Amino acid sequence: MPSLTDTIIAPITGSQPAAVAIVRLSGPLAWEIGSRVFEPWPKQVEERRAVYGKVSTGDDGLMLPFAEGKSYTGEQSVELQIHGSLASVQSLVGACIGQGARMADPGEFTQRAFLNGRIDLTQAEAVKDLIEARSEAQLRHAALIRDGALLEAVTKLSREVIGVLAAVEASVDFSEEVGPLNRTEASFKLVHVRSSIDRLLDTAHFGRILRQGLRIAIVGPPNAGKSSLLNALVGADRAIVTDIPGTTRDYVEEEVVLGGLPCVLIDTAGLRETNEQVEKIGVERSLKLSENADYVWYVYDASIGLEQLDRDFLAKLTRPHILIANKSDLEPMIEEGIALSATEQLGLEQLSGWARGLQTNAEQHSHIFINPRHEIHLERARAAITTALDTLDAEEIPDDLVAVGLQDAIQALGEITGETAGEDMIDRIFKDFCIGK
Secondary structure: OOOOOEEEEEEOOOOOOOOEEEEEEEEOOOHHHHHHHOOOOOOOOOOOEEEEEEEOOOOEEEEEOOOOOOOOOOEEEEEEEEEOOOOHHHHHHHHHHHOOEEEEOOOHHHHHHHOOOOHHHHHHHHHHHHHHOOOOOHHHHHHHHHHHHHHHHHHHHHHHHHHHHHHHHHHOOOOHHHHHHHHHHHHHHHHHHHHHHHHHOOEEEEEEEHHHHEEEEEEEEOOOHHHHHHHHHOOOOOOOOOOOOOOOOOOOOEEEEOOOOEEEEEEEOOOOOOHHHHHHHHHHHHHHHHHOOOOEEEEEOOOOOOHOOOHHHHHHHHEEEEEEEEEOOOOOOOOOOEEEEEOOOOOOOHHHHHHHHHHHHHHHHHOOOOOHHHHHHHHHHHHHHHHHHHHOOOOOOHHHHHHHHHHHHHHHHHHHHHOOOOOOHHHHOOOOOOOOO
């Protein structure tokens, strides 16, 4: 874990040339180093008040100071806003390093914010999610977690478990004063906690979708327009489109945003009975991809209608799916599903509405969604609480043994927020951050 006694520096804006770039100094010598590379440095620093001036490398811009406890990191900081050329940024960073700063490690600014008590681990992870957000849904949810929604939920659970643990320990240490443990009341409270954990665990699937995208396998017979649909939604000729059946032999994968929801569209080989070896492998791969997708779009030719082969393949689908009647502009014989025309760009907004509906349905059940790391610790907390409940149900087991499961649950919940997390876990979380974050 890096030392908090160092003063660190890094650009906190993108690495590409831009009109403006911001370079941040943070640490005990931030103002002193800032005064050596920027002028005029004010005799009386007014924190969070911008000053225009020049940097020692010849550029000009703004200097914005932050006092200890008032900055992003919780440390004394300076943000220097200069022109965003690579030369300007690199020369300023070099000048600050020459005055005693060192280059920040990836994620070190946010790591210091955590170590200084400005944010917890869930909020730190949300900072990364905010930076990487590609859709409105990702942005909105990351901002919610950054504001402390998950921290509040987990802290509430931890406090409830701590309350039961306090009752257990009091009944053991001060049995004459407080009497025996009320096992019925303790069990009732722990069942409530476990139910709350279950509700959080139920959000893991949509949480993955929010971060990685809803995986949609586009399947259907040859020449139904699967590749045309992918191209229309992506806005580019990503997949080969011809009138020759069986053109797509392998799958094509593209990321898009539909209705504010990140999606991964997978164009697959046309489904049909074939003896051609390569195409047959493609058909088998299509079926396998559909089995692993979050959702399946079954595309059929609306000018032909659903045939028996379509119904046979539909009967084999194991994942949730919708029907899409493509080519609906050509004497449509639409039996069911969403009617559209990929080549004519007609009806595509219905797919955005469908994706928005999935998102709305998920948000009606929960406004926060956990990530895989949270899921691991919540599963551990749930198992520990179940152990405590089993102990409470066994009258022959003494009260003090109930504390073992409760302490394990508190430990697991604390690892979500960082309260009980070890250095290795903290370093693993921040190592995936970019420099300057």
